[in-house]
Amino acid sequence: MTSSEPLDLAGLFADGPIERVAAKYRFGEEPSEVELWSRFxxxxxxxxxxxxxxxxxxxxxxxxxxxxxxxxxxxxA
Structure with missing residues (x-):
């Protein structure tokens, strides 16, 4: 890992907040899963x-x- 600060894992479990994200795409024009995850x-x-x-x-x-x-x-043996 190249980050200088430790990774915050506090919000990962069920009691942590969930960020709401929505995106609209036309049918058949959705980005692939690989393309979506490569943004992170x-x-x-x-x-x-x-x-x-x-x-x-x-x-x-x-x-x-x-x-x-x-x-x-x-x-x-």
């Missing part, structure tokens, strides 16, 4: 991904995102 910085795209993941985990499993525990199983 890498930090904004990452923040959106974190927010979507947190909302999905809360909806699907009723839990808040935390650090995952990984168990590696190895066989001895």
């Amino acid at each position: 910085s890498a930090e904004q795209r990452l923040a959106a991904l974190i927010a979507l993941r947190a909302r999905h985990l809360m909806w699907k499993y009723g839990i808040e995102p935390r650090l995952e525990r990984v168990l590696a199983i190895t066989r001895q």
Whole structure:
């Protein structure tokens, strides 16, 4: 990350404010998803991904995102 200030993640979870955005396009002239997301910085795209993941985990499993525990199983030769 090239930002000198830390990324603010406070507004990403369900209790944070949601910015309302609307755009009108003619049918068949809508911009592609790639074009829409390319307008955002890498930090904004990452923040959106974190927010979507947190909302999905809360909806699907009723839990808040935390650090995952990984168990590696190895066989001895």
